[in-house]
Amino acid sequence: MIVGRGASDPVGRRPRIVVLGAGFAGYSCLRTLESRLPPNAAELIVVNPADHMLYVPLLPEVAAGILEPRHVAVPLRARLPRTGVVLGNVAGVDLQAQTCTVMDIEGRPRTLSWDRLVVACGSVTRLLSVPGVGEHALGFKSIAEAVYLRDHVLRQLELAEQADDPVERAARTTFVVVGAGYTGTEVVGQGHLLTRKGLRQFPGLRPEEVTWILLDLAPKVLPGLNPSLSGPALRVLRHRGVDVRLRTTVSEVSSTCARLSDGTQIPTRTVVWCVGVRPDPLVQAVGLPTREGRLVVNDRLAVPGHPDVYAAGDVAAVPDPARPGEITAMTAQHAQRQGTLAGSNIAASLGHGHNQPYRYRERGFVVDLGGLQAVADPFHIPVTGVVAKAITRGYHLAALPAGRVRVALDWVADTCAERPLVQFGLVSETAVRLADADRMP
Numbered sequence: 001m002i003v004g005r006g007a008s009d010p011v012g013r014r015p016r017i018v019v020l021g022a023g024f025a026g027y028s029c030l031r032t033l034e035s036r037l038p039p040n041a042a043e044l045i046v047v048n049p050a051d052h053m054l055y056v057p058l059l060p061e062v063a064a065g066i067l068e069p070r071h072v073a074v075p076l077r078a079r080l081p082r083t084g085v086v087l088g089n090v091a092g093v094d095l096q097a098q099t100c101t102v103m104d105i106e107g108r109p110r111t112l113s114w115d116r117l118v119v120a121c122g123s124v125t126r127l128l129s130v131p132g133v134g135e136h137a138l139g140f141k142s143i144a145e146a147v148y149l150r151d152h153v154l155r156q157l158e159l160a161e162q163a164d165d166p167v168e169r170a171a172r173t174t175f176v177v178v179g180a181g182y183t184g185t186e187v188v189g190q191g192h193l194l195t196r197k198g199l200r201q202f203p204g205l206r207p208e209e210v211t212w213i214l215l216d217l218a219p220k221v222l223p224g225l226n227p228s229l230s231g232p233a234l235r236v237l238r239h240r241g242v243d244v245r246l247r248t249t250v251s252e253v254s255s256t257c258a259r260l261s262d263g264t265q266i267p268t269r270t271v272v273w274c275v276g277v278r279p280d281p282l283v284q285a286v287g288l289p290t291r292e293g294r295l296v297v298n299d300r301l302a303v304p305g306h307p308d309v310y311a312a313g314d315v316a317a318v319p320d321p322a323r324p325g326e327i328t329a330m331t332a333q334h335a336q337r338q339g340t341l342a343g344s345n346i347a348a349s350l351g352h353g354h355n356q357p358y359r360y361r362e363r364g365f366v367v368d369l370g371g372l373q374a375v376a377d378p379f380h381i382p383v384t385g386v387v388a389k390a391i392t393r394g395y396h397l398a399a400l401p402a403g404r405v406r407v408a409l410d411w412v413a414d415t416c417a418e419r420p421l422v423q424f425g426l427v428s429e430t431a432v433r434l435a436d437a438d439r440m441p
Contacts, residue, residue: 014043015115020090022048022076024332025313025339026120032343034082036352044083047090047102051076055400063146064190065421066414071406079402093286116308116346123277123314125434132253134435137273140187148427154198155423156269161204171267173210176258178250180216182367184274188214189369192240198421213243225365228382229375236373279315291317299357301342312338321359366392
């Protein structure tokens, strides 16, 4: 058991820095600390339920069978050699005692003390209290969910080909994606191409029988992007035959049907929930002031009144330097840069470097639509088509903390050879049930 340290601890002991979460923010924080601090300046510990950092932006390509799942997982012990890894989930934080309670992967509680704490536990899927979503919709935030979705889509094609009932056949070949943000748009783009390739293995199905539907309450796809990008993305999807329905969402989901907000009922066995995320429930358990469900921090990422507690990424309400009075968006770009700053400022608090405020200039976004299509606005210059595709892949290779060669080789293999589409059945439906997404460990 890892125990907290008391007043009898040696005076010369190293300060312990504990980072909760190893997403973009937590991982970047630890990388910075390892580079800024001398080897014996502090003890570094990360608490995370998995032994890897997941490069989430490439999950749609995992679901499409383009990338091998391990290639988007960055091993923590290999990339953070000076950091101790504690596998588990944080169940509570005691700010006065400077300890946190960790439930390890076998459900055993541990008490972990800290001298500096970084809350970077990320976000969970937002369910919006829509009846049936937790029980019947598929999430898309983890490797398990991406692998399960790929198996599920291929399984539906197989079962549809064998079905004698035309109603069942139509339901199994109808795929509904809810949420036309970055994730939903990429999932429907890659998913549509996956089924197109998959039909080569199912001669009993015709291309016109397979339907992909993208829903969003917003008036456009990619609502957070410039119209010069959302417009071309919409045209690409509709040209492929994707049924894009805007100002519309689901009001109820069952095992065989999705009821829409306009009263329409769509028989389907597949609803993919990409509506959005909310901060990890741990934020509420910490008991500190929040804004929009995120921990309030100053522009140095420290929690007011608690100079030894920092927060970064999706759980932190970081003042946006580009929009006075607003907080930064919950994006990987912000999380990565905030994690780096948190690590730098913690190092400064230990006498290594200088404390700095958060400054960030948006450099644009990239959205991969599958095949040779993408949209991007590097340095706010809108680009589409093959050029945008090259920029998108170049961006991901540059942003990947590890595994660049393996990812690049996967892309080359997908271009030069037939994609192997098989079902492994390694992930069960109960393992990816959305109803369990918000439960505290």
